[in-house]
Amino acid sequence: MLKRQDDKRYKKQSYIVVGLSDFGKHIVRALSFTPTELLVIDQDPKKLEDISDIVLDTVCADAADPDVLSQLGVAGFDGAVVDTGNDLERKVLITMQLKELGVPNVIVKVNNELEGRVLRRVGADKVIEPDREVGSRVANQIAGKRYFEAIELPQDYSISDFAVPADWFGKTIGDLEIRTKHGMTVLGVHRGEDLLVNPSPDLALQSGDVAVLLGEVGQMNHLRDQYK
Secondary structure (H helix, E strand, C coil), X not given: XXXXXXXXXXXXXXXXXXXXXXXXXXXXXXXXXXXXXXXXXECCHHHHXXXXXXXXXXXXXXXXXXXXXXXXXXXXXXXXXECCCCCHHHXXXXXXXXXXXXXXXXXXXXXXXXXXXXXXHCCCCEEECHHHHXXXXXXXXXXXXXXXCCCCCCCCEEEEEEECCHHHCCCEHHHHCHHHHHCCEEEEEEECCEEEECCCCCCECCCCCEEEEEEEXXXXXXXXXXXX
């Protein structure tokens, strides 16, 4: 059984990714930049080798085998992402077993609406049809100019508007060292009716500016407390 060390002072999110088709690979690479603890399972050793530089815990096995998931102690994880390509039967078997073993949040990549209905019936908490979801999200962004809502974030991270405090007026983003001092990334700056996306470090902030910041929720709350 896989043993995971949990620090009671700071409980990281932990997720299993079952299957390394294109969607699964993108999930793994995106989560590797976050504090999320990952376990990746796939039958193909070559696919596991391709992500060995970013994930330490990998298992080469068939997750549809009833013994595999139970032996890995998956009940201790916060959730799972299942992407077995076009193999609907394996998605069903894996999803059912994950839910029976007590995994609380099982997300399954599906290819169409029919697959989605089947997977929900067997217990999937969320099904994702990437082309449809991305299309809808981009359309909503275009219509409403909500440029940053398309970014999916782990639970501990957020994108928030932050009214620029008086101490920052006249200083550039680079001068303020916002990433170094506060652990936050400036994605954009609202200035009047304009949204300055991916602003230069040389941009001087002004009275009335609202910065769009990406970072951990705790760091954001700490920054707000500093400038109350």
